[in-house]
Amino acid sequence: DGGITQSPKYLFRKEGQNVTLSCEQNLNHDAMYWYRQDPGQGLRLIYYSQIVNDFQKGDIAEGYSVSREKKESFPLTVTSAQKNPTAFYLCASSTVGGNSNQPQHFGDGTRLSIL
Amino acid sequence: GQQVMQIPQYQHVQEGEDFTTYCNSSTTLSNIQWYKQRPGGHPVFLIQLVKSGEVKKQKRLTFQFGEAKKNSSLHITATQTTDVGTYFCAPSDYKLSFGAGTTVTVRA
Numbered sequence: 001d002g003g004i005t006q007s008p009k010y011l012f013r014k015e016g017q018n019v020t021l022s023c024e025q026n027l028n029h030d031a032m033y034w035y036r037q038d039p040g041q042g043l044r045l046i047y048y049s050q051i052v053n054d055f056q057k058g059d060i061a062e063g064y065s066v067s068r069e070k071k072e073s074f075p076l077t078v079t080s081a082q083k084n085p086t087a088f089y090l091c092a093s094s095t096v097g098g099n100s101n102q103p104q105h106f107g108d109g110t111r112l113s114i115l
Numbered sequence: 116g117q118q119v120m121q122i123p124q125y126q127h128v129q130e131g132e133d134f135t136t137y138c139n140s141s142t143t144l145s146n147i148q149w150y151k152q153r154p155g156g157h158p159v160f161l162i163q164l165v166k167s168g169e170v171k172k173q174k175r176l177t178f179q180f181g182e183a184k185k186n187s188s189l190h191i192t193a194t195q196t197t198d199v200g201t202y203f204c205a206p207s208d209y210k211l212s213f214g215a216g217t218t219v220t221v222r223a
Contacts, residue, residue: 090158103160
C-alpha cells in the first residue's frame with residue numbers, strides 16, 4: 001500500500017543532543033512537509049520541499065534542519081538550538097500542480113520528548 | 116501564510132444533535148481545505164472548496180465556502196461518536212496554513 005512512514009513513533013532527546021526524525025513516502029509525491037503540533041494548537045509548518053534538492057523555511061524553522069536528497073525521503077533534524085522540542089511532529093506529502101495546494105497525506109507522527 | 120480563526124475551539128455535543136464549526140479570515144481566500152484528526156491520530160483530508168458560495172456534502176457533513184471567500188463552515192447533522200476529533204480548516208496559497216481547530220467531544 002502507498003503511504004507515508006514516519007519513524008520512530010516515540011523519541012527521547014537528551015539536553016544538547018541533535019536527533020533526526022525519518023519520513024519516507026512511496027506515493028510519488030513531489031512535495032513534502034514537516035509540521036509541529038503542540039497541545040491545543042493547530043499544525044505549524046517547519047519546513048517544506050516542492051522538489052528534490054530544494055526546500056523552504058516555514059513559520060517556525062529556527063532550531064530545525066532538513067534535507068531532500070531523494071524524492072521519497074525528507075528527514076528532519078531537531079538541533080540542540082531548539083530549546084523546546086517536546087511536541088508531536090507530523091510529516092506530509094502532496095502532489096504539486098494547479099493554482100492551489102493539493103490535499104496533503106500525513107504520516108502517523110513522531111512524539112519527541114526531552115529526558 | 117494566511118491566518119484563520121476557528122470557532123468554537125471546543126464543542127461538546129449530545130449524540131444525535133447537530134453542530135457547526137466556523138473558519139474565518141480577514142482576507143480573501145483562494146481556496147480552503149478541511150481536515151479531521153482523531154484523538155492520537157494524524158490529520159486526514161476531508162474536502163477542498165474553491166468557488167465562491169460552494170457547498171459540498173459528505174453524508175452527514177456539509178461544507179460551505181462563503182460568498183466573499185473569507186469564511187467557511189462545517190455542519191454535522193445527527194452527531195455520532197465517530198465524529199469525535201479535531202476539525203481543522205486550512206486555507207492554501209503556496210503552502211497550507213492550519214487553523215487551531217475545533218475539538219469535538221460527544222456525549223452518548
